[in-house]
Amino acid sequence: MVYRKKSVSVIGLGYIGLPTAALLASKGYMVKGMDINEHAVETINKGEIHILEPDLDAYVRSAVANGKLKAYSEVQAGDIYIICVPTPFHIDSELPKPNVDYVSEAAESISPHVKGGDIVILESTSPVGTTEMVRDVLQKNGVDTSAIFVAYCPERVLPGKIMSELVDNARVIGGINSQSTEIVAAFYRTFVNGEILETEAKTAEMCKLTENSFRDVNIAFANELSVLCDSNGVDVWELIKLANHHPRVNILQPGTGVGGHCIAVDPWFIVSQDLENSRIIKTAREINDSKPDWVVDKIKATADSMSTKKVVCLGLAFKPDIDDLRESPAVRVVESLVEQGYDVSCVEPNINEHKKYNLIDIKKAIAQFDVIALLVKHKEFTSNMILPELESKGTLDFCGTFSK
Numbered sequence: 001m002v003y004r005k006k007s008v009s010v011i012g013l014g015y016i017g018l019p020t021a022a023l024l025a026s027k028g029y030m031v032k033g034m035d036i037n038e039h040a041v042e043t044i045n046k047g048e049i050h051i052l053e054p055d056l057d058a059y060v061r062s063a064v065a066n067g068k069l070k071a072y073s074e075v076q077a078g079d080i081y082i083i084c085v086p087t088p089f090h091i092d093s094e095l096p097k098p099n100v101d102y103v104s105e106a107a108e109s110i111s112p113h114v115k116g117g118d119i120v121i122l123e124s125t126s127p128v129g130t131t132e133m134v135r136d137v138l139q140k141n142g143v144d145t146s147a148i149f150v151a152y153c154p155e156r157v158l159p160g161k162i163m164s165e166l167v168d169n170a171r172v173i174g175g176i177n178s179q180s181t182e183i184v185a186a187f188y189r190t191f192v193n194g195e196i197l198e199t200e201a202k203t204a205e206m207c208k209l210t211e212n213s214f215r216d217v218n219i220a221f222a223n224e225l226s227v228l229c230d231s232n233g234v235d236v237w238e239l240i241k242l243a244n245h246h247p248r249v250n251i252l253q254p255g256t257g258v259g260g261h262c263i264a265v266d267p268w269f270i271v272s273q274d275l276e277n278s279r280i281i282k283t284a285r286e287i288n289d290s291k292p293d294w295v296v297d298k299i300k301a302t303a304d305s306m307s308t309k310k311v312v313c314l315g316l317a318f319k320p321d322i323d324d325l326r327e328s329p330a331v332r333v334v335e336s337l338v339e340q341g342y343d344v345s346c347v348e349p350n351i352n353e354h355k356k357y358n359l360i361d362i363k364k365a366i367a368q369f370d371v372i373a374l375l376v377k378h379k380e381f382t383s384n385m386i387l388p389e390l391e392s393k394g395t396l397d398f399c400g401t402f403s404k
């Protein structure tokens with residue numbers, strides 16, 4: 001099969017779909033992207049980007065100028081379809097449950113165009129069985145699925161490094177049958193330098209969920225240690241440093257909690273499918289989800305002992321040196337303090353202004369507040385200029401910033 005003569009239709013042009021579309025265009029594919037977000041479609045067709053990601057702007061500008069990438073509001077026929085739509089969870093249920101409605105809608109929308117010999121790839125993080133669901137949706141909508149190739153290929157990119165990781169990361173390809181795996185793996189080999197690992201669909205789906213659950217469970221262990229150490233008067237960061245000198249021990253770092261749209265979400269996809277047998281994964285989620293409450297109690301105790309309601313929180317993002325607030329434990333800390341009547345200001349060097357949060361700069365925070373809580377280890381808080389001042393003010397440190 002001569003792949004580069006094939007046209008690729010990418011469904012969903014967000015953080016995953018747009019970089020994938022632009023990269024494929026740079027490799028010579030004719031790419032037709034589709035999104036239900038009109039603003040995204042218009043912006044891309046101007047050669048611009050509607051999301052922030054280093055280097056993406058140059059890829060999109062050049063792909064659009066060369067006529068290799070065009071965005072549409074309706075699905076366009078192609079030879080290869082890549083589905084990159086969101087897979088959030090239903091928040092109305094007691095136990096968070098994956099919402100695969102967007103995937104199912106995307107599969108339905110490509111159905112009228114899919115012909116014999118075409119490839120359909122699901123890249124969205126999905127519960128086990130979703131790739132087979134995609135095949136079933138296509139079949140129900142009149143596609144002869146015995147004549148096409150369907151596979152799952154999870155994304156492992158790190159925001160901030162997406163353009164290089166799309167090419168360099170190893171990829172797992174799981175087809176609904178061995179021929180689908182083989183054909184889709186050959187397609188990825190045309191633009192990925194990382195290893196291409198072949199398996200079947202359910203294993204590939206579980207692999208992505210396992211990777212994020214592994215991180216969550218291990219961070220939960222560190223977070224549990226941080227609480228145990230606090231009540232024993234032990235510095236958890238020193239403890240972890242010492243324990244990690246054991247040749248077979250590698251404990252991760254505790255913090256304010258776990259956030260973002262992957263690690264804090266994907267383990268629920270496993271739990272929701274087999275509650276009884278996912279005890280560690282569920283408990284880890286609960287430990288990480290409850291850490292912000294523990295942090296809030298610590299801040300309140302300090303503020304109450306000083307008879308003040310004024311608190312400043314350093315960091316709002318879900319991890320250091322980014323501006324992303326999705327599922328951020330620091331945001332949960334701030335909101336809980338506000339709900340409980342505290343007067344909270346925030347320092348978030350990665351965001352200029354915010355409708356909801358009273359943002360101030362770090363110098364003002366140090367000068368004007370007695371209760372300072374360090375929630376995210378942004379580089380601006382760890383500089384030689386700022387760190388000693390924060391330490392001398394008795395800053396409550398939830399990220400090991402002052403640990404020697």
Ligand SMILES: NC(=O)c1ccc[n+]([C@@H]2O[C@H](COP(=O)([O-])OP(=O)(O)OC[C@H]3O[C@@H](n4cnc5c(N)ncnc54)[C@H](O)[C@@H]3O)[C@@H](O)[C@H]2O)c1
Nearest residue numbers: 012013014015016035036037084085087105106124125155
């Ligand atoms: N962003 C990451 O770092 C990352 C990493 C690994 C995996 N993932 C997974 O990749 C998937 C996509 O994530 P994302 O970050 O790109 O999401 P995103 O929200 O940035 O983009 C998704 C896009 O899909 C569009 N969309 C929704 N329904 C659609 C439909 N029916 N047809 C066409 N377009 C539709 C939305 O308008 C949006 O632009 C998710 O499953 C996510 O968990 C994301």
